[in-house]
Amino acid sequence: MRLMRGGTKRRPFYKVVVTDSRSPRDGRFIEIIGRYHPLSAEEPFHFNEERVSYWLKNGVQPSKTAQDLLKKQNLL
Numbered sequence: 001m002r003l004m005r006g007g008t009k010r011r012p013f014y015k016v017v018v019t020d021s022r023s024p025r026d027g028r029f030i031e032i033i034g035r036y037h038p039l040s041a042e043e044p045f046h047f048n049e050e051r052v053s054y055w056l057k058n059g060v061q062p063s064k065t066a067q068d069l070l071k072k073q074n075l076l
Contacts, residue, residue, distance in 0.1 A: 001016065001033070001060050001061070001062040001066045002062070002066055003015070003016060003017075003025075004016075004017045004019075005026060012038065013039075014036040015032050015035050015036075016035065016036060016047065016069070017032050017033065018030045031055075033048050033051045033055065034047035034052070034069075045072070045073065047069075047070070049075060052070065056076070
């Protein structure tokens, strides 16, 4: 579970995706389970809580950044 970058220069947004660890940062992914807009004042991140819990129960290891975002939402 990691972040996939989108947006333009100096205006990033990220999708939280489940992916194989061997794929590149913005490459193939299995499923999009959330989004993160660091510049947004209202609700900077949103997760599909059912899918997050499903993937965590099946052994997916979140990256450090994804782990921090999940802790802020009390999903981890």
